[in-house]
Amino acid sequence: MLSKKEIAKKRIEKLFELAEEELRKGNLERTKRYIYLARKIGMKCQYTLPRELKRKFCKKCNMLLIPGISCEVRLNKKTKTINIKCFNCNYIKRYPYGKQDRGEFNKTRRKIEK
Numbered sequence: 001m002l003s004k005k006e007i008a009k010k011r012i013e014k015l016f017e018l019a020e021e022e023l024r025k026g027n028l029e030r031t032k033r034y035i036y037l038a039r040k041i042g043m044k045c046q047y048t049l050p051r052e053l054k055r056k057f058c059k060k061c062n063m064l065l066i067p068g069i070s071c072e073v074r075l076n077k078k079t080k081t082i083n084i085k086c087f088n089c090n091y092i093k094r095y096p097y098g099k100q101d102r103g104e105f106n107k108t109r110r111k112i113e114k
């Protein structure tokens, strides 16, 4: 038997696949709808989206982000962040790159703040 969370995970992965198909067809409204649904399922089942998926959509407008199609990816060497600009709403998403993962990044940031 699959647990609630496992079902949620499967449905969310499927929705991301469908969203990508729609985006490639140029159907932006449907793409956003699928991402919205995926996020909603996640929230309802208290399933946290894995990092790979979290980075794949714009949290502001629910657009699926595919470099060259719906977003632009730039590296900022100074801040060591990846900047992803959503073409749909121009929101810029940033996250660190390199050896440090998110946890490490937060730890060092906390140290700096102290």
Ligand SMILES: [Zn+2]
Binding pocket: 058, 059, 060, 061, 062, 063, 086, 087, 088, 089, 090, 091
């Ligand atoms: Zn956006």
